[in-house]
Amino acid sequence: MGSAVIVRPSLGVRARRLGFAIAQPVGSVVIALIIGAIIMIAFGFDPIKGYGGLFRYAFLSEFNITVTILNSVPLVFTGLAVAFAFRCGLFNIGAEGQLLVGSLFAGWLGTLIHLPMILTVPILLVTGSVMGALWALLPGVLKATTGAHEVITTMMMSWIGLYLTSYLVKNVLMDPRSTIPASNRITEQADLLTLDKVFPFLFGRPTRLHIGVFIAIAVAVFIWYLLTRTSLGFSVRAVGSNPFAAEAGGVRVSRSIVVSLLISGALAGLAGTVEILGLHHRVFDRFSAGYGFTGITVALLAKNHPLGVIPAALLFGALTNGGAGMQLAADIPIDIVDVLSGVIIFLVAAEEIVKGFGRRRAKRQAAAQALALSSGDEGAVA
């Protein structure tokens, strides 16, 4: 890969960068909430009641916190999926399809095998990841060989995956006794342990929280390590920041593109598999509540940082859960959550707004300084 001189910026510069990296997304969320309030008032809804309902349903009571955390677990995975591809300059907009296909095949296998838990869980998690990765393989190969834009191809694969899984659930996996399109019960050996079983001293009574929470955090740390501390991660980021320079520097660009989309697809597949093994224990038709799409928002809000994905996922876990609370408390249509997401992404993407202000201030300061200097000079001359 040739030798590269890496100049590490000074501590002050890095601190300021980190401050901006945190302040900008937080600021975007705050502005989005204010815009949301204005929209609510404009349509005759009560924003205080609305946001109150949101907060209550997202955080107050053990039940609600549980739901919020459970909502955010798949979002950590899909957020990582989208973020990883983004770091390579790729927009995986079809994580939803990879999630559905991955979890369908993992769940299917889960209805067939009878092995001890210690084998079953890893086998199914790997199956889900591999099938999710496979669903992202074609867009990766097409991008690398013909340049077909991944935004279109992953989206199309997502729709194909949706119909494929729907067909398989209804026609092949369907439990004949079930009244809704759902598979047979997946082997109990595949159930992810709930936290009251792992930490009996922490939880007095049974909880729905499962070890998927820790799997999500561990995978986020692993992806952070992969991106920042390995040569694979270096190539991925090099391609993401400038593919021509990366190519010139000896990085095999097309290989990085395919590998990034494979990893991205695997993470999306994992999202659905953990969801199914931890909560549903069956494969339902269209069980995903758009986790793949919300993953896009999560990744962008986290500025594609693997560890930033965790708080971003929690926020959207809370928003989806609290959105229902807004509807119940103040009759506000739950679609407002998508409106807020759109505004948040727009503001995060439009860094220039913030930077523009900074620049204008710098310009003003410079002008003031110049003025002070020149008047000082004049004074000296006089």
Add this chain to the structure above:
Amino acid sequence: MDLGHVFQVVLDILRDPSTYQAMLRISTPLALAAIGGAFCERTGVVNIALEGIMLVGAFSGALFSYYALNSWGLSESVAPWIGVLGAVTMGMLFSALHGVGSVHLRADQVVVGAALNIFALGATGFLTQALFGVAGATPRVASFDPIPIPLLSKIPFLGPVLFDHTPIVYMAIVIAIGGQYVLFRTPIGLRMRAVGEHPKAADTVGVSVYRIRYLGVLISGALGGLAGANLSLESVSQFSENMTRGRGFIALAANIFGKWTPLGSWLSSLLFGFAESLKLRTQVIDLPPEFILMLPYVLTIVVLAGAMGRAVPPNAIGKPYSKQ
């Protein structure tokens, strides 16, 4: 199912004029959005917000048509035209946001597009419920009936295929031909292409890059809005949540397959229209409906895989331009 039977079914479908009539009808929203995409991307702005623009157009079309009939006292035949005006206007206003993000703020154009898609999905759903009190869909609104063209519609085979359509279907044909002329035979078209190929050079000779890019984005807003109106005022007579179902992305693919030209976009939309028209044949074709529903999406990938490499995008596409 033996081969002879398959052959017979295919032959029947190909001989039936209603196949081609459906093709033209179904390709209309794709063609309009794709032509809009061609104008926008020719000026160097990637527009994945087409999906959201169409959704805004579809909603506004239904909304304005509804109010025109029920609040403003206009007749059943005038109301849908008000709907079309509303759809085009709102499509342009919405696309202006894309312009602000992509042109002025120099943000990542693909990300801004994604933000607008999510925003459109939420806003149209929110407004449907806030204004009509029910989630999911608006009530039925006044919509367009087919207007057969006198004499021409009586021609055997060609008559029903080409000359018995709703207004926006005719408009799409005119826009495809007119758009081709504007983009390749007029000074403003030349400016648009110059800005997309080499903004710096265009800037040097006095073309305002920002203004031209806004023009491209606004044209895609107008045409995307019109495409949406076709969905809510012609295909069906109401707006329902997420009714575009990925058509904006298929339109983008049609634009690429059509090599960023209006006429090419229209022709490749016909291909997708044909694939989608097979959905109406699920009774005849002995396949699970899911597989027929997949067809347009599969076709999109096949077409993109084949088209790329030969289709060269505008040189400065996706690159924000900052004037000094």
